[in-house]
Amino acid sequence: xxxxxxxxxxxxxxxxxxxxxxxxxxxxxxxxxxxxxxxxxxxxxxxxxxxxxxxxxxxxxxxxxxxxxxxxxxxxxxxxxxxxxxxxxxxxxxxxxxxxxxxxxxxxxxxxxxxxxxxxxxxxxxxxxxxxxxxxxxxxxxxxxxxxxxxxxxxxxxxxxxxxxxxxxxxxxxxxxxxxxxxxxxxxxxxxxxxxxxxxxxxxxxxxxxxxxxxxxxxxxxxxxxxxxxxxxxxxxxxxxxxxxxxxxxxxxxx
Amino acid sequence: xxxxxxxxxxxxxxxxxxxxxxxxxxxxxxxxxxxxxxxxxxxxxxxxxxxxxxxxxxxxxxxxxxxxxxxxxxxxxxxxxxxxxxxxxxxxxxxxxxxxxxxxxxxxxxxxxxxxxxxxxxxxxxxxxxxxxxxxxxxxxxxxxxxxxxxxxxxxxxxxxxxxxxxxxxxxxxxxxxxxxxxxxxxxxxxxxxxxxxxxxxxxxxxxxxxxxxxxxxxxxxxxxxxxxxx
Numbered sequence: 001x002x003x004x005x006x007x008x009x010x011x012x013x014x015x016x017x018x019x020x021x022x023x024x025x026x027x028x029x030x031x032x033x034x035x036x037x038x039x040x041x042x043x044x045x046x047x048x049x050x051x052x053x054x055x056x057x058x059x060x061x062x063x064x065x066x067x068x069x070x071x072x073x074x075x076x077x078x079x080x081x082x083x084x085x086x087x088x089x090x091x092x093x094x095x096x097x098x099x100x101x102x103x104x105x106x107x108x109x110x111x112x113x114x115x116x117x118x119x120x121x122x123x124x125x126x127x128x129x130x131x132x133x134x135x136x137x138x139x140x141x142x143x144x145x146x147x148x149x150x151x152x153x154x155x156x157x158x159x160x161x162x163x164x165x166x167x168x169x170x171x172x173x174x175x176x177x178x179x180x181x182x183x184x185x186x187x188x189x190x191x192x193x194x195x196x197x198x199x200x201x202x203x204x205x206x207x208x209x210x211x212x213x214x215x216x217x218x219x220x221x222x223x224x225x226x227x228x229x230x231x232x233x234x235x236x237x238x239x240x241x242x243x244x245x246x247x248x249x250x251x252x253x254x255x
Numbered sequence: 256x257x258x259x260x261x262x263x264x265x266x267x268x269x270x271x272x273x274x275x276x277x278x279x280x281x282x283x284x285x286x287x288x289x290x291x292x293x294x295x296x297x298x299x300x301x302x303x304x305x306x307x308x309x310x311x312x313x314x315x316x317x318x319x320x321x322x323x324x325x326x327x328x329x330x331x332x333x334x335x336x337x338x339x340x341x342x343x344x345x346x347x348x349x350x351x352x353x354x355x356x357x358x359x360x361x362x363x364x365x366x367x368x369x370x371x372x373x374x375x376x377x378x379x380x381x382x383x384x385x386x387x388x389x390x391x392x393x394x395x396x397x398x399x400x401x402x403x404x405x406x407x408x409x410x411x412x413x414x415x416x417x418x419x420x421x422x423x424x425x426x427x428x429x430x431x432x433x434x435x436x437x438x439x440x441x442x443x444x445x446x447x448x449x450x451x452x453x454x455x456x457x458x459x460x461x462x463x464x465x466x467x468x469x470x471x472x473x474x475x476x477x478x479x480x481x482x483x484x485x486x
Contacts, residue, residue, distance in 0.1 A: 103352065104367030104406075111356055144392050 011127035023131055024124050027154035030133035031080035035210070036167035036201055037066060039077055039137035040177060040194060041149040045187040045218015046139030047228075048077040049194035051167070051202055054209040067215045067227070071096040073106055073140050075217050075225035079167035080134030080154075088132060092116045109140040113150035113158040121156025131155075135166040140225070141218045169201035176200055187218045191228055195236035196243050212237060286455025288417030288446055289319060289330035291387035291397040292429070292438045293410045297466035298387040298395040299435065301442035302330050303417065303450050304458030315458045320472075324349050326465055327365045327388030332415035333402065334381040341372050341382055362388040366398035366406055374404025383414045389465050417449030417456035424448055435464055439473070447480040 008014050009022030016022060037050040050066045068076045068089040076092060078085035095115045099107040116138075124131045135153045151166065152158045162182055165173035176197045182190065191214060198212055214233055217225035228236070286307050291300040302319035305312055319331045321342045327349070331338035345368045353360040366386040373382055380402075387397045399405075399412040411429045413421055424445055433441065439462055446460040460475040 102367070102371065103364045104370075105361065105363055108356060108358075 012124050012129070012131055013127040021124065021155075024155045027080075027131040027133045028135075031135045031154065031166060032168055032170075034079040034081075034134075034167050035207070036165060036169040036173055036198065037077045037079045037137060038163070038165040038173050038177065038194060038197060039139050039149050039151070039161070040163040040180070040182050040190055041139065041147045041161065042182045042185045042187060042190045042218075044147065045141050045190075045216055045220060046075070046147045046149050047187055047190045047194045047216045047218075048075060048137065048139060048214070049198045050077050050079075050213040051169075051198045052211040052213050053207050054211055057209075061211065065213065067213050069225055070112070070138065071100075071107065071140075071225075073142050073217060073223050073225060074109060074112065075139050075215055076136050077139075077215070078134050078136040081132075082134070084132045085134040085136060088116065088120065088134065088136065091119050092138070106142055108145060109138060109148040109150055110160065112140075113138050113152055117152045117156050117158035119156075120152060120154065124154070124156055137161075137164060137166065139217060141221075141223050143223070147218060169203070172201045173197055187216050187220045188232070191216060191232055192236045192239040195233075195240040199237075199240040199244055212240075286417075286453070287319060287332040287415030288413070288421070288449035288453060288456040289332050289385055289415045290413040290418070290421075290425075290442055290445055291330060291385045291399075291411070292433070292442060293387075293395045293397050294433055294435055294438050296395060297389045297435065297464060298397055299438035299442055299462065299464050300328055300330055300385070300387045301446050301460060301462045302415075303446055303456040304461055305450075305456055306335055307455055312457075317458070318461060320461055320463050322346075322470070323365050323386070324353065324360055324388070326359065326390065326467075326470070327362055327386065328463060328465060328470070329365075329369065330385040330387070330414065332383040332385075337380045337382045338384065341369065341380065341384070344372060345369055359390060361390045361392060362386065362396040362398065363390075363393070363408075366396075366400060366408075369400045370404055370406040373400055373402070377402070377404050385412050385414050387465065389467055391467075395465070413445065413449075415449075415456065417453035420452040421445045421449045435466070439464060443475055444481055448483060450480070451483070 008016035012023040035051045035053045039048045048067050052066055066078050070076050070092040076089055096107045120132050123129050131154045138150045141147045149161045150158050151164045163177040202210055214228040216228055289302040291298055300320055304317045306314040306317045321329050323329050323346050348368050349360050349365050369384050369386055383402050384400045389395050397412050398408050413425055443460055450456045462473045464471045
């Protein structure tokens with residue numbers, strides 16, 4: 001799958017003879033090296049789950065968050081270079097804030113993701129800068145538009161989804177997500193499934209310990225994006241661990 | 256003498272000019288009566304049609320009901336130039352915003368754009384605007400943006416120099432839950448009363464009803480206005 005773009009891959013301002021911009025593709029590889037993040041949209045909200053790999057026992061629990069609050073009603077889960085993602089979350093926050101200041105209401109998620117995608121795309125045009133090495137999933141809920149889910153990748157495109165996954169186990173996660181009937185589920189049901197998927201796709205052999213970061217936004221939170229409360233989280237993790245034990249032939253990751 | 260529409264007019268920046276008579280120094284003003292009423296399914300807006308330069312009526316058939324978008328109008332009072340300029344700017348911004356979002360714009364958005372401009376340039380502008388229209392989210396809405404740049408949503412709102420004379424009529428005759436025709440009748444009566452008493456308001460009564468289906472405009476000519484006094 002990987003190819004060598006000798007000579008044509010030194011800057012984002014160069015096309016290869018077969019019409020590829022290698023710098024953008026390399027940026028996407030950076031995302032694929034990161035641990036998995038998934039977002040799923042259901043009947044009454046959006047749930048995010050991130051597999052946060054713990055590299056050292058000395059890390060404080062809950063630090064280095066990979067899920068950000070962009071606005072009261074918008075959450076962002078990221079995969080890839082975390083520093084790039086943090087800077088983009090600031091960009092998204094400013095966009096949402098300026099929109100509210102100018103127009104007097106919450107920014108529609110489609111518009112926000114297009115604006116941030118436009119910003120990401122701008123960094124794929126010049127040799128003086130490098131593309132952002134992160135993908136992110138934006139999710140929101142409001143009374144009028146209902147739940148919305150969008151994903152932006154380093155090339156600067158944004159897509160709307162019912163469910164999507166980014167990071168190293170995205171293929172396996174996508175397979176699991178496709179099995180769900182998310183349009184008929186509520187957030188409470190979905191939280192457990194999201195936890196289960198993260199546990200399934202986590203590679204015990206290669207990656208040892210991980211922390212599960214779960215957040216949601218929907219009717220259950222009155223339109224506010226927040227980390228899932230402790231009791232819901234524990235219930236979800238228990239469900240995930242129990243399901244794993246039951247399945248002897250859980251589908252293996254890393255196709 | 257002065258065709259000013261508000262009691263708290265700010266100090267004139269220009270001092271007396273001996274070369275030009277006083278009436279020629281007067282700003283062109285839409286000393287006015289404007290109003291808007293919400294009903295279930297839309298809004299009714301109304302205005303008189305007099306524009307004055309001092310005591311001279313520069314235009315006796317003015318249209319003060321200006322479209323900002325397909326289902327959003329604004330009623331203009333104050334300086335004719337200021338309100339036209341602001342309305343043009345907001346029309347552009349709202350049109351652009353609507354294309355970006357790929358959706359019809361919200362009345363609240365239009366009203367906020369007016370507010371932003373009227374508040375930022377409050378020292379230079381003399382503009383009292385009522386923004387009214389229909390959108391899919393909240394139906395018919397009326398937002399008033401008086402001089403100074405405040406914004407507040409009201410079920411019924413009056414503005415302009417003639418509005419002082421009809422607050423009593425409005426308070427005693429407005430009922431929530433009126434139909435479109437009742438609102439039109441209410442506006443016609445209110446405008447007539449104001450035009451009768453305010454020297455800066457007069458001419459014809461222009462009305463418009465904005466609903467999901469579009470805009471329906473009406474004109475009530477001077478001789479067709481309701482008669483309140485038998486004299």
